[in-house]
Amino acid sequence: MDLAKSAVLFFTLSSLSLVEGLDNGLARTPPMGWNSWERFRCNIDCENDPKNCISEVLYREMADALADGGFKQAGYEFINMDDCWMSKARDAQGRLQPDPLRFPNGLKALADYIHSKGLKFGLYQSMGLKTCAGYPGIWGHIEDDAKTYAEWGIDLVKMDSCYNLGKKLFGEGFINMSRALIETHRPIVFSCEWAHELNPNFTEIGEYCNSVRDFEDMQDSWDKVLFILDWFASMQDILANASGPGRYNDADFLIIGDFTLSYEQAQSQMALWSVMTSQLFMSNDLRDIDPKMKEILLNLEVIAVNQDKLGKMGxxxxxxxxxxxxxxxxxxxxxxxxxxxxxxxxxxxxxxxxxxxxxxxxxxxxxxxxxxxxxxxxxxxxxxxxxxxxxxxxxxxxxxxxxxxxxxxxxxxxx
Structure with a gap:
């Protein structure tokens, strides 16, 4: 998220030597899928904009488009909710709950629908008191929330870092969440946002996260694509040593099929994100995507470069x-x-x-x-x-x- 972080993020393992690192056997190649954030943001006005608001309808329709439009066959397997899916308060037992008006059937039913399409279901949370948009964060509820995700049938958790309480929360919180997900005994990919931390140790971070958001949020902007690309180039020796099967870098969303990229620019983002071995998550409207942009996203030869089992970062x-x-x-x-x-x-x-x-x-x-x-x-x-x-x-x-x-x-x- 691009909303202001409440504290400088910090990662340390010095006091946590007994905590085991992440070894869940997942993400042996970079995760691929679709996420709502860059395209649909925090649109919760389902009364006036039912087609585009954050709701179970949106995610069901994107699951249909992913499964029926050739994307699943190309390797895109996750439908991922981002911020604003929750109710503003936990229930009486302290459990997270989706917004009852926008998700009237609950997340277990939504997960079941997505799974029926042969896809996987992910959600967003923040390692702090609140998410970036002000919904309940996970701090103080790590073990209970991890169990809830497993009960719902969640396959990926994307963890942000808004409204954190400082270094103890950021270090212990992410590590404890990694452990809590493993202890559910459900295979759940752990996607971590460590952006904006000063001098992070990406090798140690990779011991606890299947994918790592290293830098700023993607916007629907060619300049932002180039800005992120240049940062990856400046950090490539460090990132390449930290990346590999089970622990990949995340350069943030593919914006191919949104509003600003030309055909050539769209090809460039697809090629460069693939050669960098970033996870590939689209954030666009798959229900109404330009066929030429869809063709770029479904280029199996380019995808094969990204998904190469050696897992080396270009x-x-x-x-x-x-x-x-x-x-x-x-x-x-x-x-x-x-x-x-x-x-x-x-x-x-x-x-x-x-x-x-x-x-x-x-x-x-x-x-x-x-x-x-x-x-x-x-x-x-x-x-x-x-x-x-x-x-x-x-x-x-x-x-x-x-x-x-x-x-x-x-x-x-x-x-």
Missing amino acids: KRIYKNSYFEVWTKVMENGSYAAVIFSRATDMPHNFTTTMKDLKITDSPLYSVRDLFKHKDIGNFKQNDKLEVSVNPNGVVMIKATPTNNEQNASLWKEGK
Whole structure:
């Protein structure tokens, strides 16, 4: 959330050495799904805007769209509620409850419906006295709320940090929540928002969270996409060492299909978020999405780069006035590379080689364009690869080593 945090966030394990880290076997590849926040925010006016308000109707319809529109088959499996789903007060037993007017059938019934579609159900909470929008927070109720989530059939908990009480709450709260979720014996992905903390230890954080929101909230803005991208590049060595199967970075929402991104910009966000190995959560209106934007979101070749089981985070290896290049190591000796242009005037040509792309494990690679779905050809280390990149656009390739017999011959020839 972008609402003001009430205290500087801090993480420490020094007094919690007996607490076990998160080892729930989940999120072996980056989680994928849909979340309501960026697109629908805290719209609770169901009387005047029933189509777009935060209600069980909205989440049921998004579950239908995810299941029936090809998204589930592509790997998007979570329908995630964000802030403003709750009643303003807990019940007489101190339990959380959804707003009774907007969720008249309760969350167990909603979870059952989402599960009937072959999908998973997530919700939002904040590790403080209140959520960012002022609804009941989890502090003082960690174990009870975790049990409630399990009873409802929740599959993911996204934990924010608004209205926290300072460092003891932030450190102990998140760690205790991680433990409480494991103790429910239900597989629940734990997604943590550690944004705005000063000098966090991402490796230690990853011991307790399946995904980690590292930086600022996404807005429906190309400038915000670039701002988040640049931060990830500046932190890439630290983040790459902390990320991997079971503990992925979260660059925040894909805004593809909302109001501001052009076609080229949408391709760029999809490619860059995938090569960074961020979790992929859309926040858009799947009921009425532009078919061209939907095609980007359903690009199975690009998604496969994100979901590569090796789980390595891609890094920016080159940047000049127009271009930057990101490269990701993948399974079986393959690589993905994104050539991204920040030019705004016209398409520009970019010439590179496998060696320049730091794709050097094999003497010969078969290269494929993942947006054109077209094989480009075979390239030795110093062969020139020239591409034309549209303004704010990308060319995304996958380089796969050729068969071992060819490789051995080329190595012998010294090529």
